[in-house]
Every structure is written in C-alpha cells, then in structure tokens.
Amino acid sequence: MKDSNNWQNKAKDNPFKVPHGYFESFEGRMMDRIAAESNLIHKRIIPMPVIRWITGIAAVFIMGFIGVQQFYMKPQQVLMNQEAMYEVLAYYAQDMDDASFSTMMADNKLLPADDAQDDAIDIVEWMDVDEMIIIDAMIEMAY
Amino acid sequence: MTDQEIIVLYKQKGQEEKAFTELLQVYQERLYWHIRRMVTNHDDADDVLQNTFVKIWKALPKFRGDSGLFTWIYRIASNEALSFLNQRKKRLALRMDDPDQVVVNQLEGDEYFDGDYVQKKLYAVIETLPAKQKIVFQMKYFDEMKYQDISEILDTSVGALKASYHHAVKKIEQAFKED
Numbered sequence: 001m002k003d004s005n006n007w008q009n010k011a012k013d014n015p016f017k018v019p020h021g022y023f024e025s026f027e028g029r030m031m032d033r034i035a036a037e038s039n040l041i042h043k044r045i046i047p048m049p050v051i052r053w054i055t056g057i058a059a060v061f062i063m064g065f066i067g068v069q070q071f072y073m074k075p076q077q078v079l080m081n082q083e084a085m086y087e088v089l090a091y092y093a094q095d096m097d098d099a100s101f102s103t104m105m106a107d108n109k110l111l112p113a114d115d116a117q118d119d120a121i122d123i124v125e126w127m128d129v130d131e132m133i134i135i136d137a138m139i140e141m142a143y
Numbered sequence: 144m145t146d147q148e149i150i151v152l153y154k155q156k157g158q159e160e161k162a163f164t165e166l167l168q169v170y171q172e173r174l175y176w177h178i179r180r181m182v183t184n185h186d187d188a189d190d191v192l193q194n195t196f197v198k199i200w201k202a203l204p205k206f207r208g209d210s211g212l213f214t215w216i217y218r219i220a221s222n223e224a225l226s227f228l229n230q231r232k233k234r235l236a237l238r239m240d241d242p243d244q245v246v247v248n249q250l251e252g253d254e255y256f257d258g259d260y261v262q263k264k265l266y267a268v269i270e271t272l273p274a275k276q277k278i279v280f281q282m283k284y285f286d287e288m289k290y291q292d293i294s295e296i297l298d299t300s301v302g303a304l305k306a307s308y309h310h311a312v313k314k315i316e317q318a319f320k321e322d
Contacts, residue, residue: 013262015266019185031167034160
C-alpha cells in the first residue's frame with residue numbers, strides 16, 4: 001500500500017523508551033508481587049471452604065429461627081392481625097360478589113384455603129347488613 | 144526455553160515458580176511492547192503487564208493446551224489492554240475530557256516517547272481508532288503477525304480482521320493526506 005506521506009516506512013521504528021534497567025528488574029518485581037498475592041491467599045485466617053460451611057449453617061439457623069418464631073406466635077397476636085386484615089379486606093369487599101372475594105382471599109393466601117370461603121362470606125354479609133342499615137338510616141333522614 | 148519445555152517444567156511438582164520465571168523471561172519484553180503500543184504510556188503499560196502476568200500465574204493450573212501457550216498468553220494480554228483502554232475512556236469521559244486528546248497530550252510530554260513528527264502524528268491518529276481496530280492494526284502492522292494467528296488470539300474471523308485493518312489504514316492515510 002503506497003502513501004504520499006510515506007508514513008509506512010518511517011513509522012515502524014519504535015519511538016517508545018523504557019526507564020533504565022526496567023526489563024532487568026521486572027522479573028524480580030513480578031515475582032515479589034506473585035509471592036505477595038500468594039501470601040494473601042495463604043494468610044486468610046479462615047480457609048474459603050470453612051467460610052462456605054459457616055455461611056451455609058448460619059443460613060439454616062436463621063431460616064429455622066424464623067420458622068419457629070412463626071410457629072409459636074401467640075394466638076392473641078394472630079387474632080389481632082386477622083382483625084386488622086378484616087378491616088382492610090372489608091373495604092375492598094364492598095364492590096365484590098362472594099365468589100370473587102373468596103377467590104381473592106384464597107389466591108393471596110390471606111387465610112388457610114379451607115377457611116377462606118366461609119370467612120369471606122361472613123365479611124361480605126356483615127358489609128351488606130351494615131350497608132342496608134346505613135341506607136335505611138339515610139332514607140329515614142331524608143323523609 | 145520453548146513453550147513446550149515451559150509447560151513440561153510447570154507440570155513437575157515444585158517447579159511451578161521456576162517455569163513461571165522462564166515464561167517471564169521469554170515473554171516479558173514481547174508483551175510489554177504489545178501492551179505499550181496499545182496504552183502508549185509507560186506506567187500504564189507496566190500496570191497492565193503486571194496484571195497480565197498475575198492472571199497468567201493464576202490461570203496456569205487450568206491451562207489445558209487447547210491453544211498454544213503463545214496464543215493463550217497474548218489473548219490474556221490483549222484482553223487486559225482492551226479492558227484498560229475501555230476503563231480509561233470511561234474515566235476520561237466522566238471528567239468531560241476528550242479521551243483521545245488527553246492521550247495525545249500525554250504523548251507530547253512523555254519523557255519515554257522519542258518519536259519524530261510522523262510518528263507523533265501516527266500515534267495520535269491511532270489513538271482515535273476504536274480499540275479493536277487499534278489492536279488489529281498494531282498486531283498486523285507493528286508486530287507483523289499473520290491474520291490466522293491474530294484470529295486465534297482475538298477470537299475474530301480473518302475476514303473481520305482484514306476489514307478492521309483496512310479501515311484503520313484508510314483512516315491513517317486520510318489523516319496524513321489532510322495534514
């Protein structure tokens with residue numbers, strides 16, 4: 001390939017230099033670094049396989065602890081949680097029929113599947129009654 | 144010592160460091176110049192070269208010999224240099240600097256660069272090439288390597304390498320014509 005500036009002939013000479021003695025000392029510096037990196041690995045206080053075992057055992061203990069805590073939760077706490085949940089669910093139940101509400105409860109595992117339908121129907125019925133009372137009261141007030 | 148002799152020595156129990164020292168002696172200078180032309184600055188080249196050899200040392204136990212030792216070592220060095228160039232570009236871009244111009248300015252003031260006008264101009268243009276084109280141009284033009292060897296090292300088809308080299312040469316020629 002020809003070029004009017006003839007750059008190809010001139011440019012192949014190496015214009016770069018290195019500090020004096022660079023290549024002579026490189027091997028020593030490199031071996032020092034390799035030794036330092038190897039020492040870092042050897043000096044690890046706890047060997048890597050042991051760390052993996054400890055992490056695994058810790059994970060099992062944490063999961064076990066959470067499971068036990070859930071299992072032994074006081075019945076009163078469960079009841080209070082359920083009551084709070086019912087209040088929220090009751091709000092959403094206003095515009096839903098029994099079957100839809102029951103399905104939502106079961107799908108979201110808000111209650112054990114076996115109890116979901118009965119509890120849901122109870123809530124919806126309670127809402128209906130209240131609504132009727134309110135509507136009746138409003139009609140009476142209007143007249 | 145040949146590549147094969149280095150591998151045989153490395154596989155002997157207790158001879159790993161000796162084999163690695165031999166490998167250093169064979170390759171340190173060749174790899175240095177390979178990397179230096181890519182990164183241009185001596186300190187950067189020294190860092191990249193050291194990182195390359197640390198990676199080689201760590202990876203040697205897994206070297207299966209599917210490719211030649213030369214190819215394998217050059218691949219590690221090339222990847223390390225390309226990775227450095229990408230990081231440098233991002234770093235300079237974050238500082239809102241023009242990465243190519245910064246490197247050209249560094250070259251101007253580099254006490255370890257002794258090029259004439261044509262060489263300064265050439266390296267300034269090379270600096271503007273995409274990293275992959277840059278490495279292909281360097282391996283073909285300066286190191287005078289065969290496309291087949293470059294293909295194995297960079298894991299790129301010979302056709303793609305020829306295209307990269309062609310584009311690089313065209314850009315350099317154009318830059319010199321405009322000069």
